[in-house]
Amino acid sequence: MAASACGVKGRGKAPDADFWRGKRAAGKLSWANWPGYMQDDQATIKAFERDSGVRVTYREVIEETGPWFGKIQAPLAAHQSIGFDLMVLTNGIQLEKCRRLGYLAPLDHARLPNFEKYAGPGFKNPSFDPGNAFTVPYESGVTGIAYNTRYVKEEITSIAQLFDPKYKGRVGMMSDSQELGSFGVFAVGADPEKSTPDDWRRAAAKLRRQRDDGIVRKYYEQDYVDAVSKGEVWLTMAWSGDVYTMAGPDVAFVVPEEGGTSWTDNLCIPSTAEHPVDALTLMDWLYVPEHNAPLTEFVNYITPVPDTRRIIRADAQKASGKKAKELTRLADSPLVFPNADELARLRRYRRLTQDEEPVYQRAFEPIPRGA
């Protein structure tokens, strides 16, 4: 605060090439993750602890990227520890800020051989982090529509149905401006990845009408899961894997015909991490297909390790009854292992330049805030 009063110097800076010099394994690490992103009994973490001898403190403290960035920004700017050595950040505005502000440790790829060997082609060298300089993917997912079949008596196939007056007061939308904006852009028939400020204006006008006509009941973070399971909203924007892990049995998920947003949650190491070597060890360990399979079987998101599918099929054959059916569904699920056609319908968030970001935010941010 003291610095901000007299003007804050720009803090964007190049990664520190000497980051890893003198850093040693400490035998412990702490990890910040999202709810629903690890087995309830933390089996994957326990397996890692057995294999590596590293003790892991695991906390599910992230529920939306914006508020999480708000929490870590001040200590990182002051070069202080945030208490975590590993965190999971979605590609997007906040990850971009962390990269440019030098808040992330540059990854030492010499220590990530399994990433090199097992990461699927779509997961290496992503546009939001060229050369995986700071991040490796944890899981990817799709934003589509979840609906409660107890109340919705037709098939939901399109984003346009989120704007149908017949569902007045029963529609949920997401409050994150990149998620909300992308769906608005789909709704006006444009492509989010290539959208222009003019598309944003039209999309914002449409979303605003949807709100003012009383169609939207509420704008959600991750709490839409609860609302759609209880029937407070009947259909809502949703993240694919959540619907399998956390929603009730009546809730279905669909990738709309207009397309869905796809995003990647990434493992990264804060620049002030106290145990970065151990964090790097965990990153690499997760890429071994045998290690990754149990995690993917639970979280139901798109794993960056395609070889996992083989193991899940084998597990399905070994298992019996309900568990076998569940694993077979998983191995065949387009939402966990999408094929090329399905991938073609998915779009990433628009990458925003520093000048575009305020324009984009001004278009969409006031909408969930009721202004």
Add this chain to the structure above:
Amino acid sequence: MARRGRFAPYLLVLPGGLWLLAFFLIPMTLMASLSLQSGNLIDGFRQTFHWQNYRDGIGVYGGVLARSLGYALAATVACAVLSYPAAHWIAFRAGRHKTRYLFLLVVPYFVSFVLRTFAWRQVLTDDGPLLGPLKDHGLLPTDFRVLDTGFAVIAGLTYNFLPFMALPIYVALERVDRSLPEAARDLYAGRAAAFARVLLPLSLPGVFAGAVLTFVPMAADYVNAEVLGGPDDTMVGGVVRAEYFDNGAYPTASALSFTLMAVLLVAVLAYARALGARNVLGDAA
């Protein structure tokens, strides 16, 4: 002795004064400066006396600000109406059980206020334990709901801040000399007149303290609106929180905070003036 006595008052004020200086005046000054800066998190912020921050903030969020004041006012009135009779009963009728009832009044507040607000979502959900049976018996239309409405936000505010109104009123009533209302009755005032012309004016300092203690934090509250409200029930506290924490838009957040603070200050001063300084400060004035 005399010399020491001269400095004693200053020494007594010193700890509180330093506290206010470090944790109130300095941050306020910095925030005032921040509200006039321009820039962004990556390039940094610079002092440019950018008054546009205020114009932009009020331009976009003026409606939300007005709504916050409206909700806070409604909830303050609700708090007063609900807690006056309770405080009156405890002060005049509870006899030796007074402390027990006062304790009961504050017991719910031993649970975290965020938790209590979330608990409301479970109780008030559309087909939940409260509304479900009423709908099943046809007492409410099937699409009736409480959650995600302005009513839920005002009700949540009222519930969460009730003791801050009830306790000052209780204290004010407790201080009233019992013989004064009795004297009014002896002089042929009816029950209503004795209350309206004697007891109520004497307890006004408590109502004023309660109103300030509830109205000001309620106008800035964001938890109730975010948890219990819908898209048309947002409050300015939520906007400030999001601008500050989610976006790192410090100047906009600071400008909105100062606008809110100025409006609250004017509102409270106007209220104090309307009630009259004597009533507000009680016997001390």
